[in-house]
Amino acid sequence: AQSVTQLGSHVSVSEGALVLLRCNYSSSVPPYLFWYVQYPNQGLQLLLKYTTGATLVKGINGFEAEFKKSETSFHLTKPSAHMSDAAEYFCAVRGSGYALNFGKGTSLLVTP
């Protein structure tokens, strides 16, 4: 079965600082990996996804993630945090039936 583990339920960064949200996966097949963002009282919005090909994936709002097979990781980064980045972030892996298996989420707090 495919699963993901998000390290750190809460991350706090200063505005302008690097954002690093960690995600490790477990999969018996080549994984399809996703990062979604959820703002309060809203649904999930896709930030980026990795299927095949280039291991560095660029997404919306300046986010990117790198697929590292040797480390079974798919960490999300952004060079400079903005106040509007404060939200809940979910890493997910596609399961055998194409539904998504989500991690527990990481709450990002951005301080002035």
Place this chain on the structure above:
Amino acid sequence: EAGVAQSPRYKIIEKRQSVAFWCNPISGHATLYWYQQILGQGPKLLIQFQNNGVVDDSQLPKDRFSAERLKGVDSTLKIQPAKLEDSAVYLCASSFGTSETQYFGPGTRLLVL
């Protein structure tokens, strides 16, 4: 392009009552998903439809939950009778095909008292 629509946005009921949620996917999307998101957790799949057929309902508590997608477009999810532990956000998502990107609706927040 219109997104995934869900209603109601909020619902408060007492335990043992019944409740129904509605979802209208993005036009042309054949695959529809219902996820349950309990506070502090990631979404968990309840049921997946391909057109009007069920692909995966292995995690649906069938003694109290039911879902249908009769015409292969919109879908309803019902809980009867509700339990306290059903308090959660119910998210609907759709995709063009099973291997395509899933787009999520705003969710229905259910509180069972």
